[in-house]
Amino acid sequence: MTFPFPSEEWTHAYKDAVNANERYRVAGKEWTFGPVAFVVSKDPSKGLEDDAGMILDVEGGQCRGTTFVHGLAAVESAPFIIVAPYERWKEVINGSVDPIQGMMQGKLKLTKGHLPTMLRFVESSRQLVVSASKVPTKFVDEA
Amino acid sequence: MSGLRSVELAPGADQNGFAVMISELVKQNVIDHPEKARDLARLRGRVAIVVEDARVAITLDCRGAGVDVHNGIVGIPDLTIRASSDEITRMSLIELLPRVGLPDPRGPVTREIAKASREGKIRVFGALANAPTMLRLTRLLSVN
Numbered sequence: 001m002t003f004p005f006p007s008e009e010w011t012h013a014y015k016d017a018v019n020a021n022e023r024y025r026v027a028g029k030e031w032t033f034g035p036v037a038f039v040v041s042k043d044p045s046k047g048l049e050d051d052a053g054m055i056l057d058v059e060g061g062q063c064r065g066t067t068f069v070h071g072l073a074a075v076e077s078a079p080f081i082i083v084a085p086y087e088r089w090k091e092v093i094n095g096s097v098d099p100i101q102g103m104m105q106g107k108l109k110l111t112k113g114h115l116p117t118m119l120r121f122v123e124s125s126r127q128l129v130v131s132a133s134k135v136p137t138k139f140v141d142e143a
Numbered sequence: 144m145s146g147l148r149s150v151e152l153a154p155g156a157d158q159n160g161f162a163v164m165i166s167e168l169v170k171q172n173v174i175d176h177p178e179k180a181r182d183l184a185r186l187r188g189r190v191a192i193v194v195e196d197a198r199v200a201i202t203l204d205c206r207g208a209g210v211d212v213h214n215g216i217v218g219i220p221d222l223t224i225r226a227s228s229d230e231i232t233r234m235s236l237i238e239l240l241p242r243v244g245l246p247d248p249r250g251p252v253t254r255e256i257a258k259a260s261r262e263g264k265i266r267v268f269g270a271l272a273n274a275p276t277m278l279r280l281t282r283l284l285s286v287n
Contacts, residue, residue: 119286
C-alpha cells in the first residue's frame with residue numbers, strides 16, 4: 001500500500017515511520033521545543049492549489065501526533081516551520097538531498113524557528129527525513 | 144552596541160541558504176549570549192567559508208561595526224575555511240570555556256573538530272596570521 005504525498009494519509013503514515021525509527025528516538029530524546037511543520041509550497045501544476053502543511057507533534061524522541069493542513073496560516077502556531085517546493089520535498093524523501101545540505105543550498109527554508117536549537121538537533125532532523133523515506137510514497141505527479 | 148543591526152545580507156546573498164543561515168545564526172547567538180556582541184564589534188577582515196559537499200560559499204566582510212554576508216567568495220579573504228556541511232554544522236556546536244571563551248579542549252565536539260582538522264577534513268587557510276579573527280569567529284558561530 002502506498003500513500004499519496006502530500007496527504008493526510010501520508011502524514012499519518014509518517015508518524016508511524018518516525019516512531020519506528022530507533023535512531024530518531026535517541027537523537028530526538030532531548031527535544032522539548034514543540035511541533036515541527038513541513039510545508040509543501042502550492043504548485044497548481046502538481047495539483048497543489050494551496051500550501052500543504054504537515055505538523056509533527058514531536059517530543060522526547062517520539063511523534064505524539066500529526067496534523068495535515070492547508071494554507072500557511074494553519075501552521076503558524078508551530079514553533080519551527082520548514083518550507084520547500086514539492087520537487088524539493090520529493091528529492092528529500094527519495095534521499096537525493098540531505099536536509100542540512102538542502103538548507104545550506106536554499107532548497108529548504110527554515111521560515112520560523114530558533115536556528116541554534118535546530119543546529120543542536122541536526123541528527124534528529126536528519127532522522128526525521130530518514131523516516132520520511134521509509135513511508136511507502138506515491139508522488140502526486142507520478143502515474 | 145546592537146548586534147541585531149550589524150549583520151546584513153549583501154545584495155543577492157538572500158538566495159544563498161548558507162548565507163541566510165550564518166546571518167541568522169550570528170544574530171541569534173548575539174541575542175542569546177549578549178557577551179558575543181563584543182566579538183562582533185571587534186571582528187575585522189574577510190572570511191570565506193566554503194561548504195564543499197553542498198557547493199556553496201560565502202564571504203563575511205567584517206568591518207568592526209558589523210558583518211556583511213556575501214554570496215560566494217568576494218575579494219581576497221584573510222581567512223578561508225573549507226569543510227563539509229557536517230563539519231561546518233559541528234563547528235557551530237563547539238564547546239567554549241566559561242569566561243575566557245576559548246574552545247574547551249575537553250569538549251567532545253571540540254575534540255572531534257580538532258581530529259577533523261588533523262585529518263584534513265577541515266582546512267583553514269590564514270589562521271595563524273589571523274588568530275584573533277579565527278577565535279572571535281569561532282565564538283560568534285558557536286551556539287554555546
